[in-house]
Amino acid sequence: MPGAAILQRLxxxxxxxxxxxxxxxxDATVVVERAALLDALRFCRDEPGLDFDVLMDLTAVDYSRxxxxxxxxxxEVVYHLYSIARNHRVRVKxxxxxxxAAVPTAVDLWPIANWFEREVWDMFGxxxxxxxxxxxxxxxxxxxGHPLRKDYPINRRQPLIGPKV
Amino acid sequence: MSPEPIRRDFMLGExxxxxxxxxxxxxxxxxxxxxxxAMHGIIRIQTELDGEFIRKADxxxxxxxxAFEKDCEVGGYNNAIPYTDRLNYVSPLINNFAYAxxxxxxxxxxxxERCQFIxxxxxxxxxxxxxxxxxxxxxxxxxxxxxxxxxIKAREYLWELVEDVTGARLTIxxxxxxxxxxxxxxxxxxxxxxxxxxxxxxxDEIHRLLTGNRIFMDRMIGVGALSRxxxxxxxxxxxxxRAVGVGYDVRRAQPHWAYxxxxxxxxxxKDGDNYARYLVRMAEMEQSMRIAEQALALMxxxxxxxxxxxxAIDPAAYVDQxxxxxxxxxLLVPIRLSPNLQGQNRPLHDRVNTSDKHVVLPPKETTYGSxxxxxxxxxxxxxxxxxxxxxxxxxxxxxxxxxxxxxxxxSDGGDRPYRVRCRPPCLPxxxxxxxxxxxxxxxxxxxxxxxxxMIGGELDR
Numbered sequence: 266m267p268g269a270a271i272l273q274r275l276x277x278x279x280x281x282x283x284x285x286x287x288x289x290x291x292d293a294t295v296v297v298e299r300a301a302l303l304d305a306l307r308f309c310r311d312e313p314g315l316d317f318d319v320l321m322d323l324t325a326v327d328y329s330r331x332x333x334x335x336x337x338x339x340x341e342v343v344y345h346l347y348s349i350a351r352n353h354r355v356r357v358k359x360x361x362x363x364x365x366a367a368v369p370t371a372v373d374l375w376p377i378a379n380w381f382e383r384e385v386w387d388m389f390g391x392x393x394x395x396x397x398x399x400x401x402x403x404x405x406x407x408x409x410g411h412p413l414r415k416d417y418p419i420n421r422r423q424p425l426i427g428p429k430v
Numbered sequence: 431m432s433p434e435p436i437r438r439d440f441m442l443g444e445x446x447x448x449x450x451x452x453x454x455x456x457x458x459x460x461x462x463x464x465x466x467x468a469m470h471g472i473i474r475i476q477t478e479l480d481g482e483f484i485r486k487a488d489x490x491x492x493x494x495x496x497a498f499e500k501d502c503e504v505g506g507y508n509n510a511i512p513y514t515d516r517l518n519y520v521s522p523l524i525n526n527f528a529y530a531x532x533x534x535x536x537x538x539x540x541x542x543e544r545c546q547f548i549x550x551x552x553x554x555x556x557x558x559x560x561x562x563x564x565x566x567x568x569x570x571x572x573x574x575x576x577x578x579x580x581x582i583k584a585r586e587y588l589w590e591l592v593e594d595v596t597g598a599r600l601t602i603x604x605x606x607x608x609x610x611x612x613x614x615x616x617x618x619x620x621x622x623x624x625x626x627x628x629x630x631x632x633x634d635e636i637h638r639l640l641t642g643n644r645i646f647m648d649r650m651i652g653v654g655a656l657s658r659x660x661x662x663x664x665x666x667x668x669x670x671x672r673a674v675g676v677g678y679d680v681r682r683a684q685p686h687w688a689y690x691x692x693x694x695x696x697x698x699x700k701d702g703d704n705y706a707r708y709l710v711r712m713a714e715m716e717q718s719m720r721i722a723e724q725a726l727a728l729m730x731x732x733x734x735x736x737x738x739x740x741x742a743i744d745p746a747a748y749v750d751q752x753x754x755x756x757x758x759x760x761l762l763v764p765i766r767l768s769p770n771l772q773g774q775n776r777p778l779h780d781r782v783n784t785s786d787k788h789v790v791l792p793p794k795e796t797t798y799g800s801x802x803x804x805x806x807x808x809x810x811x812x813x814x815x816x817x818x819x820x821x822x823x824x825x826x827x828x829x830x831x832x833x834x835x836x837x838x839x840x841s842d843g844g845d846r847p848y849r850v851r852c853r854p855p856c857l858p859x860x861x862x863x864x865x866x867x868x869x870x871x872x873x874x875x876x877x878x879x880x881x882x883x884m885i886g887g888e889l890d891r
Contacts, residue, residue: 289822290535319665321827322836322853331842332821345825345836345853349662349676352683356825377665380861388499403492403890412500419500 266314268293271355274315278308284360294356296341302359303369309346309355310374317346317355320371323381325389329363330415339363340391344371361391370396388413457485462875464493470567471884473860475867475875482871487864491889498891502850506816507533507607510850515601517852518888520563521556521831523592525888526605529850531686532826532837533607536819539789545609545782547729550688552595552604553828554718554725555622558629559588560831560883561669561711561718568708568880569640572649577639584632587625594621607817608790609783619726626719633715641712650705654866654878657702664862668833668855669710670882674702680829687828692724704881753798789817816845830855832883856882856889 272286275295282301287294297305309317322345328334338360347354361368370393371378382393383402390411393399401408407426410417463474472493478486498517502510514525527549534541541549566581589599594615596602604611640646656666658674671678677696681689697713699706783790791810796803809815819841827836833855840849859882866882867875 290538290824292823292825294823318662319667321665321667321834322825322838322851324838324851324853326840326849331848343838343851345838349678354825356823375665376660376663377858377861380857401492403495405492412497417500419497419504 266351266353268353268355271315271353274312275305275308275355278312279305292356293354294358296358296360299359299361299368302357303371303374305357306344306346306371306374309357314351315355316348316350318349319347320375320377320381321345321347321354323371323378323385325385325391325413327389327413327415340366340389342368342385342391366390367392367394369394372396387411390414456480460872464490469876469879470571471879471886471889473884473886473889475863477872477875479872482873484867484870484872484875487867489860489863491860494886494890496887496891498852499850502847504846506845507819507847508817510847511605511607512601512603514605514852515603516887517854517891518560518830518832518835518856518885519600520885521553521560522600522602523552523556523596523604524828524830524835526603527553527687528826528828528830528835529837529852530605530607531828532824532839533817533819533847534784534789535826536822536824536839536841537607537786537789537817539608539784539786541609541784542782543730544613545784546687547691547725548610548614548782549605550692550725551614551622551722551729552592553687554722555588555591557718557831558715559585559592561715562588562629564831564880564883565636565640565708565711568704568877569646571876571880572646574640574643574646577636580632580635580639584629587628591618591621591625594618606783606790608786613782622722622726626723629715629719633712637712640708647705649874649877650708650881651703652701653704653870653874654881655701655703656862656866660862660865661702664865665858666833666862667858668830669707669714670702670859671833672696672698673706673710675700680827680834684827686826688725688728689721691728692721694721694724704877707881814845818843818845827853830888832856832885832888833858852888852891854888854891856885860884860889 268288268291271293272288272295276283276286279297279301282298284296284298286296309315324343326341326343327339328337328341329339340361340363341358342361344357345354346357359368368391370382372382379398380402382396383400385391386393386399387401387404388411400406405426408423458479459476460479461474461476463469464472474490476488476490477484498513501513510529511526514529515522517525562581562585566578570578592602593599595618596604596611656674658676661671661674662676667678675698677698679696682696694717697710697717699709787806792803792806797807810817821841821843823838823840825836825838827834829835834853835855836853838851838853839847842848863882866878
């Protein structure tokens with residue numbers, strides 16, 4: 266299904282909950298409100314014709330230094346979906362503020378979301394409500410801060426951990 | 431038949447405790463790794479054992495985290511190329527090209543026809559190297575050390591080929607946004623034929639050594655299996671997905687570079703166990719060589735043939751003249767700088783790089799030979815200038831050796847990527863590893879871990 270048709274189906278179904286949609290460089294993208302996120306993902310997965318059976322990627326972007334978006338919602342959580350049967354893709358995004366950086370978990374839809382969400386929590390400090398085991402994935406528990414946030418300086422050192430000698 | 435696995439009761443008598451008192455957890459907790467000799471990767475698996483059986487496993491990763499995505503945000507778009515070498519360091523060329531293609535998609539440019547073919551050929555050579563390494567290490571951990579030596583020998587031939595083209599064996603940094611660093615060397619075709627001949631001989635030997643080998647089959651068949659539904663739910667792609675009978679391959683589903691110009695087959699198997707993954711990888715190597723041979727034969731641009739006719743001057747003297755401002759007539763002089771180190775021959779440069787001046791550095795001859803070339807060079811190198819894609823985002827997927835390798839690049843209109851996300855093909859299989867090893871014996875963990883082909887650099891970034 267061409268990207269425009271996918272976006273149209275999502276707009277028809279979710280109406281006002283669709284904040285924006287575009288097809289920049291051929292990537293169909295839809296931004297939905299957080300409240301409708303899980304429904305939108307489930308719709309993408311289960312709706313005949315869409316059949317997005319693979320959560321190919323889940324990540325986030327910190328927009329706090331993006332020109333023109335300094336004041337807006339700070340984080341965007343980005344889901345890349347792919348359908349093996351239909352061979353089409355869609356990108357679903359939702360926006361959250363820094364003081365309320367939490368998104369409902371998609372673990373019930375796709376088990377791979379478990380690790381992807383742990384990585385986003387690790388790197389961005391976005392929480393996933395309902396996640397069964399929200400530990401850091403790549404860094405260690407004693408690490409302070411979330412390094413892919415734009416206000417985390419790249420040269421900051423963290424104390425070495427390990428058994429005391 | 432393999433010997434009867436040992437349960438605790440067998441060793442200690444029925445109802446044997448652990449000495450920890452009544453009510454204590456009777457299972458044994460053993461951590462494997464992070465640096466275990468039987469695992470070719472820095473990873474920790476916390477297992478809960480009932481005798482020899484794994485009841486529960488928790489996989490811990492991140493020991494090789496180097497902040498790849500953060501580092502990419504610091505420099506210009508091309509500065510991330512060396513970092514991508516270090517993602518999947520067994521097949522770094524694919525990472526280079528996939529990242530470059532993602533940025534090209536963001537820019538909305540096309541690379542030259544010849545470059546598409548070069549990327550295809552080099553990516554397929556890398557894929558063969560990757561599969562060779564995976565099977566070699568798996569077999570070695572099962573005791574077949576001969577197989578390891580034979581396959582590393584074959585990989586050596588291919589790496590020499592890679593070295594001829596890129597100037598390095600591992601950290602090759604050969605891709606560029608808008609093209610590749612340099613054209614293929616003159617004698618590439620016969621060398622590739624020779625390397626493939628050697629590789630095919632090795633593969634024949636390996637088939638005779640492993641495919642029908644009773645010990646190998648007993649250790650691999652039915653071990654580490656994952657159902658088709660679960661494989662898809664865990665977003666596992668690549669050979670592991672094709673081993674459960676799903677013919678998804680990015681090269682076929684969304685053809686990029688030159689994959690749609692040559693005939694080849696997507697290899698699938700049904701069972702989804704370690705043996706099926708082994709068979710898929712073995713067959714894919716042959717398909718990869720098939721793609722590379724056909725793509726090289728179809729490669730446009732013809733033989734590299736530059737006429738010097740006595741007009742050639744020493745490259746160093748040429749550059750010196752340019753630096754002193756003696757540029758009159760310089761651009762008319764055909765010159766050949768080293769294709770791998772200093773610069774390129776001008777016509778060769780045009781063949782493999784896009785013509786967009788906002789993206790690709792001019793050949794060194796132009797930089798030193800004309801003021802326009804010099805300005806073009808500076809406009810791409812100076813901070814605050816460089817490659818500046820318009821605001822937006824793009825996701826480009828290509829088929830890495832272990833599955834879909836995706837790059838999601840966000841631009842804010844500046845000269846540095848605002849965000850680079852690498853979708854690592856290794857991560858989903860590792861996230862599902864506990865599903866493959868729970869309920870099986872601890873000795874089965876070794877071939878399963880081998881067939882997952884974890885690459886730390888890509889998994890932990």
